[in-house]
Each structure stands twice: as structure tokens, then as C-alpha cells.
Amino acid sequence: MSHSNPAIPLFDLNYGREEKEAVLRVLRSKWLTMGPETEALENEFAGYFKVKHALAVSSCTTALHLANLAVGVKKGTNVICPSFTFVATSNSVLYAGGIPVFADIASTDDWTISPNEIKKKINKKTRAIIVMHYGGFACKMDEIIEIAKHNKIPVIEDAAHAPGSFYKDRLLGSIGDISCFSFFSNKNISTGEGGMICTDNDDYANYIKKIRSHGMTSATLDRHHGHAYSYDVTDLGYNYRIDEIHAALARCQLKKLKKGNERRRLAAIRYKNALSKINKITIPFADYSFSANYHIFPILLNKSINRHSLMVYLRNKGIQTSIHYPPVHKFSYYKTVMGDHILRNTDSVSLHELTLPMYAGITDAQIDYIVDALINFIEGK
Known part of the structure; x- marks a missing residue:
């Protein structure tokens, strides 16, 4: 594309x-x-x-x-x-x-x-x-x-x-x-x-x-x-x-909430269909059976992918991404006040989560562009 x-x-x-x-x-x-x-x-x-x-x-x-x-x-x-x-x-x-x-x-x-x-x-x-x-x-x-x-x-x-x-x-x-x-x-x-x-x-x-x-x-x-x-x-x-x-x-x-959420759900479907072709990306909540509002669209990167490098690459392509979330127990203040904690799933997911653009007005063309950029980065193009 x-x-x-x-x-x-x-x-x-x-x-x-x-x-x-x-x-x-x-x-x-x-x-x-x-x-x-x-x-x-x-x-x-x-x-x-x-x-x-x-x-x-x-x-x-x-x-x-x-x-x-x-x-x-x-x-x-x-x-x-x-x-x-x-x-x-x-x-x-x-x-x-x-x-x-x-x-x-x-x-x-x-x-x-x-x-x-x-x-x-x-x-x-x-x-x-x-x-x-x-x-x-x-x-x-x-x-x-x-x-x-x-x-x-x-x-x-x-x-x-x-x-x-x-x-x-x-x-x-x-x-x-x-x-x-x-x-x-x-x-x-x-x-x-x-x-x-x-x-x-x-x-x-x-x-x-x-x-x-x-x-x-x-x-x-x-x-x-x-x-x-x-x-x-x-x-x-x-x-x-x-x-x-x-x-x-x-x-x-x-x-506007109901219609806005429906537009987000349609965007999520397009993301899922396109991202399913990328082996090194997993979409969470695969077995979720209820109606979600897709406040954000998070993905889980394979451990072989350098998240920071990918975020910089996407930014240079005009795509903003984020991390949801750095875990609270890892913040300096909380480690000082409460000491160290081990939360195995939280620790693992938080290191490899990436949030892609999601909002009611996102277009099919924008989603396709984002997916193409992900594929190009992963394939080293």
C-alpha cells in the first residue's frame, strides 16, 4: 500500500x-x-x-x-x-x-x-x-x-x-x-x-x-x-x-459516546485483521466476549523487538505511540516508600506493551499506514 x-x-x-x-x-x-x-x-x-x-x-x-x-x-x-x-x-x-x-x-x-x-x-x-x-x-x-x-x-x-x-x-x-x-x-x-x-x-x-x-x-x-x-x-x-x-x-x-465507541470498535476490527498477519505482534484480550469501548489499542511486542527503537521509527513516520503503563510499583517514589515487588505478568507485559493510535475519527487509511509502518520496521525495510 x-x-x-x-x-x-x-x-x-x-x-x-x-x-x-x-x-x-x-x-x-x-x-x-x-x-x-x-x-x-x-x-x-x-x-x-x-x-x-x-x-x-x-x-x-x-x-x-x-x-x-x-x-x-x-x-x-x-x-x-x-x-x-x-x-x-x-x-x-x-x-x-x-x-x-x-x-x-x-x-x-x-x-x-x-x-x-x-x-x-x-x-x-x-x-x-x-x-x-x-x-x-x-x-x-x-x-x-x-x-x-x-x-x-x-x-x-x-x-x-x-x-x-x-x-x-x-x-x-x-x-x-x-x-x-x-x-x-x-x-x-x-x-x-x-x-x-x-x-x-x-x-x-x-x-x-x-x-x-x-x-x-x-x-x-x-x-x-x-x-x-x-x-x-x-x-x-x-x-x-x-x-x-x-x-x-x-x-x-x-x-456522542455510543456512536464514538462504535467507530472505535470498527477501527479495532480493522487493526486486528491487519495485525493478525504479523507474527511478532500479539493483541491482548483475544478471548474477550463482551462489548469493549476500545479506549486505547494496545499490542504486545515480541521480546526480540526493541520498543524504543520502534517508537522512534514510528514517530519519524508521523505516528505517535505510547506505553500503557509503566507499572506503579517500579516508580522511584513507590520503591522508596513500599520497597520492591515482583508481579510477574505485570512486569513482563509492561516491558513489551505498545499503544497504537485510537480515536473515534481515525480513518481506514491511517490504520493501514500504521500497520504498513509496523511491518516495514519488523521486516527491516
């Missing part, structure tokens, strides 16, 4: 006139902090994911922090979580005073947290289990929920990658005791910054509503409308509010 040399980013925004109009709507309203756009987003999000409560916050990191606090993570408690994730997953445990206990991924094909490893790590100090649906692929939720219920431990879903993905007939983010979504720029719902917490637990929801805004008993909008004239502070809270512009953008993005 012959193609021109396009600049192909790792991700791209699925934006149009709707997002522009949403921002202008907020500016015309002259209300920028948490207000009617936020309330509308929370209602629409709860309806979409079929949960009782959806609470908008400033990021998925702050969502995870609040989720840990809500389920009772504090000093002297442990939280079982993956190391093969973005560092915010485990950082949020430390923010709450807990200790992350890293569990390995299931296999070199299934890069989600292993239920068997979770079971081995549980002890009297375990206060929560965090699962992360890597790339939009569901963790083994039936097994994990059974383990959690048997031990009376709440499950936090890190659903940053997962909006619109399913486990059986349920949307990810609606299965655990509490879940956290990301609206970061590269996510399937993209607003730049922002996040959402979902739960059916009234106690969790009431606590989070309070502490996401300084522990105050009334919001600025309440006082603006005359529903309250003052406030009390009843708990140590945080400034984790979302703003109206990001909320308005998220409302647009939520409406």
Missing part, C-alpha cells in the same frame, strides 16, 4: 459545533462554577449508567480520593489494586491514608487485575478493592464481587477507561459499590479535566456531596438563588468541584 505521510496522533478529540455552542451557552449564562449544567450532567449521567447517584468532580483522581474516603480507607488500612494502571489509582489510596497492596494482572493476555491474586492479598487490614478496567476491557467482575461480598469489602471501579463498555449486560461503572470516571482530554468522554463518581449507596453519595466542596452545608448556587443565606462546615472537605464549562462539554460528549 502507498500512503502519504500523515501526522497521526495517539488520540484526537471528537469535537464539533455542539461543544462550541455548549461553552458559549455557559458564558452567556454568566454562571461558571457548579450550577445548572453540572446538575443536568449528573442527572443525564446517572440515567445513562443506570445508577442512583452521579456526582461530578474536578478529575478522576479526585473522584478516586473521595471514593476511598467514602468507603472508609484511612491510616492503618490496606487497599488491593493493580500496579498496571495510571499512578492516580494507587496515589488516591495514599491520599486517604491507606496503603496500596499491588495485585498482579490475570495473564499476559488478560491485563486486568487477577481475582486469584486479590484473594491471596486479603487480610484483616483490607478495607477496599480497586479494579481498573484496562483499555475498556472488563475485569472478571463476577469473581471479584463474590470475593468482596464474602469478605465484606467494598469494590471501587476505576472506570477511567471504561465509559460505554459492558460486562455481560451491565455497563462498567455500575457494578461495584462506587465507581470513578475520567473526562481527561484523551478519554472517550473528553473535556480537558473533570470526573464523575457513581454509586447506589446513599451514605456514600451524601458524604461525597459534602466533602467535594469544603465540607460546606450549602453550595454557592443555593445562596445565589436564596435557598440558603449562610453555611456551616461539618467535615474536612476539599475543593474538588467541576465547573460549568467542563460540565457542559461533558454533556455533549455523553451524547
